[in-house]
Amino acid sequence: MSGACKGDEVITSKDKGTVMPTKLTIPDLAAKKAAGERLALLAVGEVLTARWAERAGIDIVGVGDSIGMTLYGHENTLSMSMDQMINHTRAVRTGAPNTMCVVSMPYGSYATREMAVINALRLMKESGCDAVKMQGGREKFDIIKAIADAGVPVMSQVGLVPHMVHKFGGFKMQGRTAEAAMEIVDNARAIEEAGAVGIEVEAMPYEVGKAVDESVSIFTAAIGAGSACTAQILNGYDVLGAFDTFKPKFAKRYANMSEIAVKAFAEFREDVVSGSFPDADHSYQMKPEEAQRLADMLREEKP
Template sequence: MSTSPKISTETKAKPVTAPDIQAMKGGEKICCITAYDYPSGIIADQAGVDLVLVGDSLAMVVLGRADTLSVTVDEMVHHTRAAAQGVKRALLVSDMPFMSFATVERALATAHRLMAEGGARAVKLEGGRTVVEQITALTEAGVPVMAHIGLTPQHVARFGGFKAQGKSAEATRALIEDAQAVEEAGAFSVVLEAMPVEAAQLITEAVSIPTIGIGAGNVTDGQILVYHDALGLFDRFSPKFVRRFAELGEDSRKAVEQYCAEVRRTSFPGEKNTYYMPDAELAQVRKIKVKPKKK
């Protein structure tokens, strides 16, 4: 099994930009993953991913909520700032949470906070033709925008659940129109989530910006997965489109069980984990008399 070379966050490598991602259309596949804090950010960056997304999925996989709708701009800023401490080379993109871009004014204000306070270098928003005005305004203001169509989790209430989209010719045509609209508005890439591979293929051919798939087959220009899904750290469900590349949740549980067992049998802390009094002081310390406290 081949592995990517480890890339240190201390490297002088040129940071990936939105134009760099856009230029990868039709070339080497673009590798993207989510991150929500310094540890996941630095791991993703060292692994060599091209784009790190601080997703609003943090509401579910980090904060334990039922869906993504309740995550706030304050929370997104907080987690983006944390991830930014570890992501030095990959393009750091932050999700604009539910209703935070309902108007152009709100979209601009949210993007400003995610970039100025959080340290993001681009933003992502969900929707196609319905958010063209916001994408246009953001890009004109100098904000790189990643679009997101197909299954858009912020619309889960309207969809009636986390259901695949584009499963008919009519629905596929609508998705193609959405993708072309966000490209025309200035988006540098577009996420295609949970749709038949045939629909994803047509969309990828219909636009000149990269398509980033998640549950859209291997025909897109790149792929993205949720960090906790890929590493086996999310316990509620595993979508069909996820492959778990590790079982860190189970490994972590076993490690904590071992820690508890060693604490209880006093094998931890061991000699290597213990500080000792310098010999010059030891004799004096042994003269100290301690009176037990009365109960």
């Protein structure tokens, strides 16, 4: 991936000596949108996938509370805590130190302005992220503004808002009618007015995602919302085919890691049961003379 996709300068990575672009900055996001450039945003949750994402040239990594589902096996995202999000983001930051990182504020962490500011500042200080993301539109205007006024780069989300999954009756597409679409557009405008630097646009018809993107000047990132936005988001565990509990309509699997993993684990078990693992190539051995000395010592110990 060329430097134009991220920053203008390049650095040499300590990882295998590869050369990669410097990470995006917050001002870059609006500039990329204005220039009509497209970016790739991948949701990851630990050091390995973060490292792979950076090696692949992914523009932005997001640590979403969707890891509650992909890594913890919960039925939704609501149970994730601040401590968990901080710890996972630290791991991602370790794996992808040269990639912009946006972390989700977990459910309940921005219920009031005061709470939101404290938790947003804590995420920035303790996790190493570059921006935080909450959820909600006009109804969260004061909270978004409070975080922005505190000097924290903040994004928010419209459309399918997972923190309101119970209100929606499940993970369902939004913006089915013109009236519903206009409400989503209004929420996006409110997010920009409040001082946010970006908007996540999730699970809506292409026409609605396009209307959202054209209604704001700030960065937009779509997941299941068509191709109009500046960035496209997919969950890294969907991309890898590692998360196979279910597959959202908008998710595209580029690999089948779960099948590969199950096959590898099964072969490992077969080798253990048959006694073919570990073999000499996968075992440590003493020098022959030391092995003989050990055998002599053990023999001498016997009564």
